[in-house]
Amino acid sequence: MISVLPLERARRDTYRLIHDLSDQELRAQPNPEYSPLGWHLGHIAFTEARWVFGELLGDGSLWESRHTDFAQEGRPKNERGDLPSRSELLDYLGCVRREVQRVLLDVPEFPGDKARRLTEGGYLSWFLAAHERQHFETMAIVRTLIRGSLGISGKHSRPFGEPPAVRRIRFEGGSFLMGTDALCAYDNEKPSHRVEIAPFELDATPVTCADFAQFMKEGGYRRPELFSEEGWALVEREALDRPFGWLSDGSGGWFQARLDGVRPLYGAEPVIGVSAYEAEAYARWSGARLPTEAEWEYALSCLHQPYAGSFLDARNAGPMPAVDGGGQLSSMIGNCWEWTATRFGPYPGFVSGPYEGYSAPYFDGEHRVVRGGSFATHTELLRSSFRNWYPQRLRSSFVGFRIAYDL
Numbered sequence: 456m457i458s459v460l461p462l463e464r465a466r467r468d469t470y471r472l473i474h475d476l477s478d479q480e481l482r483a484q485p486n487p488e489y490s491p492l493g494w495h496l497g498h499i500a501f502t503e504a505r506w507v508f509g510e511l512l513g514d515g516s517l518w519e520s521r522h523t524d525f526a527q528e529g530r531p532k533n534e535r536g537d538l539p540s541r542s543e544l545l546d547y548l549g550c551v552r553r554e555v556q557r558v559l560l561d562v563p564e565f566p567g568d569k570a571r572r573l574t575e576g577g578y579l580s581w582f583l584a585a586h587e588r589q590h591f592e593t594m595a596i597v598r599t600l601i602r603g604s605l606g607i608s609g610k611h612s613r614p615f616g617e618p619p620a621v622r623r624i625r626f627e628g629g630s631f632l633m634g635t636d637a638l639c640a641y642d643n644e645k646p647s648h649r650v651e652i653a654p655f656e657l658d659a660t661p662v663t664c665a666d667f668a669q670f671m672k673e674g675g676y677r678r679p680e681l682f683s684e685e686g687w688a689l690v691e692r693e694a695l696d697r698p699f700g701w702l703s704d705g706s707g708g709w710f711q712a713r714l715d716g717v718r719p720l721y722g723a724e725p726v727i728g729v730s731a732y733e734a735e736a737y738a739r740w741s742g743a744r745l746p747t748e749a750e751w752e753y754a755l756s757c758l759h760q761p762y763a764g765s766f767l768d769a770r771n772a773g774p775m776p777a778v779d780g781g782g783q784l785s786s787m788i789g790n791c792w793e794w795t796a797t798r799f800g801p802y803p804g805f806v807s808g809p810y811e812g813y814s815a816p817y818f819d820g821e822h823r824v825v826r827g828g829s830f831a832t833h834t835e836l837l838r839s840s841f842r843n844w845y846p847q848r849l850r851s852s853f854v855g856f857r858i859a860y861d862l
Contacts, residue, residue, distance in 0.1 A: 465584040607710050657746060657858075
């Protein structure tokens with residue numbers, strides 16, 4: 456049986472994110488890496504219809520005619536701005552949901568092995584809600600990019616001050632069980648497997664804006680020896696000298712867009728908007744390195760305290776300051792994604808899930824694992840095994856990093 460409650464909770468958040476946006480903003484494409492917000496709305500409805508009607512019932516209603524417009528494999532991103540109006544998009548979302556609810560009430564059990572696999576343990580309901588929540592985060596990025604395009608207007612910057620002292624947390628290492636075997640998890644998180652970890656240290660907090668400003672001040676972007684060959688090529692090609700989205704007021708102050716508009720940066724906020732290459736360069740400058748994905752999950756498994764973060768569903772519009780955890784790790788979950796040193800790939804014994812194209816196409820050596828979740832990642836997605844991935848060059852997402860040290 457499929458419960459519609461998780462879908463309803465996800466939809467409420469989606470509507471909240473776009474309720475004040477115009478047709479023009481829903482069609483805007485402020486960065487070629489991302490589709491317009493309106494395309495995401497259509498894609499969410501299309502995907503729900505495709506799985507409930509197509510995969511369960513073999514029915515093309517409400518999705519086959521929309522394939523070119525809203526399928527992931529439909530139009531390329533640079534052609535997705537030709538969209539229906541806001542009212543038409545919302546009508547499509549509402550129509551699909553009403554029909555899904557009707558089907559769930561009328562059909563208590565779907566026939567066939569494939570249907571049983573999809574509905575077992577509430578998998579399909581979980582998958583569709585998780586899919587919408589992941590697009591919610593991407594939409595939050597696009598909304599922030601739209602806000603950032605407005606620039607600085609009549610605001611005063613705040614002094615960063617000195618970078619705060621950061622504690623290192625020592626981990627003795629050992630054997631731990633990485634990943635999960637849970638039914639409602641993505642295929643790339645499975646199967647669980649035992650991993651050996653050597654002793655290491657990890658900064659208690661992510662690298663902050665004040666920390667990164669010091670790297671900039673000391674010429675970090677002018678030192679090719681800190682970067683990999685690919686990273687230095689990116690610096691030269693795009694003339695990088697600051698994180699993505701940092702706006703200068705001309706007097707040494709910095710601003711950055713958030714969901715609610717452009718505002719001054721705080722020195723204690725985690726830096727976001729840096730590529731894996733910039734994160735590695737900062738780590739080398741600090742005499743450190745990025746943690747591996749396994750070290751990151753191992754460290755979280757040793758964290759005996761509740762997850763803490765700024766969670767967008769708690770009405771936060773950007774990352775919260777990284778605070779000293781009193782000898783504990785802080786901001787591991789739900790403040791900013793964190794780059795790791797690990798390329799995205801399958802775990803031993805990997806088997807594709809029902810959505811076969813979710814993970815495997817990105818096991819290409821070009822994508823890097825990020826961990827932890829951002830302020831725009833919903834709490835229902837956050838778990839210690841959750842893996843996300845981005846191209847190493849990507850700078851426009853809510854991704855920061857923390858650094859590790861060999862012992």
